Amino acid sequence: MEQNGWGPPAVDLNFLKSGLGVLKLVQMVLSLAGFIIAEVTASPYNWEQMKAFEWISLTIFILTLAVFTTFLASWHKTEAVVRVNWPLVDFCHSALCTVLWSINLILGLISISWYWLAQEPGAIVDTILAIISLVTFWATVRMSYRRWHLFSPTPTIPYHYQHLGTEPYS
Template sequence: MEQNGWGPPAVDLNFLKSGLGVLKLVQMVLSLAGFIIAEVTASPYNWEQMKAFEWISLTIFILTLAVFTTFLASWHKTEAVVRVNWPLVDFVHSGLCFLLWAVNFILTMAAMPLRHWRWYRVYGALPCMILAIISLVTFWATVRMSYRRWHLFSPTPTIPYHYQHLGTEPYS
């Protein structure tokens, strides 16, 4: 279906079925689950680490939703933004979210000191730590995949052989 500027955007089902699309869906579910678990466990106990975990998870969810929607709706192929290097945008997004999940992992480690094992810390921080580990793995896979796509998108130019030995440019 061709997009003429009116009506709903064309949905790219190939992206939804691709490895990158599935990883983005999984990352959004994990980020939303991390936000919900942190919201439930942080509020009653005034637990600062989990409040930070909550906001970082929500930020990751919103960023991933924006990138996922852009690729799913094929907005990256429109004439207005066709000059944007979208594989680089996806690579930067994945790298940033990987770093944010690493911060979340450190926050959960700080939230579970061994000398203060309370039931709410175990039931709150342990699932968040597991979510952080799984999310780190999925975002690392996305970083690698996006890095490969970025390098395939912009190959390095090569100089033809017959100009290499002359040291001159063509048509000079």
């Protein structure tokens, strides 16, 4: 979608309807929910773990929002950044967020294991959110990895030149 003149960016509705767009929306909602639940339910007993969980969730939300906005507004197709390998950027983002959610899962499990289950409902909910988020980010990593390997920024040599063993521009 092209944007003419000044005004709001063109919204790519195809991205919003795609599997990757839906996964990014779900990931943002889960990250924001994890942040809010950790903020509200952090008790003095596991304050450090829940604060770490909270900040990691907020970081993941901001990173995912940036990538989502870039793809939704079609900024990755503008002249200034057309040479960036966006499938690789998305793959690295998803891999980093998967590692961060793994840390959050460990923090949630530590919070649950140190105290009674009835004392820490927020830690239980955050651990469940971490598991669901890990699954969604793992799906995004797989999708992004496939898109990255299908992305071919350089032209390929036609078959008849490969067959003859000669270069077309010699």
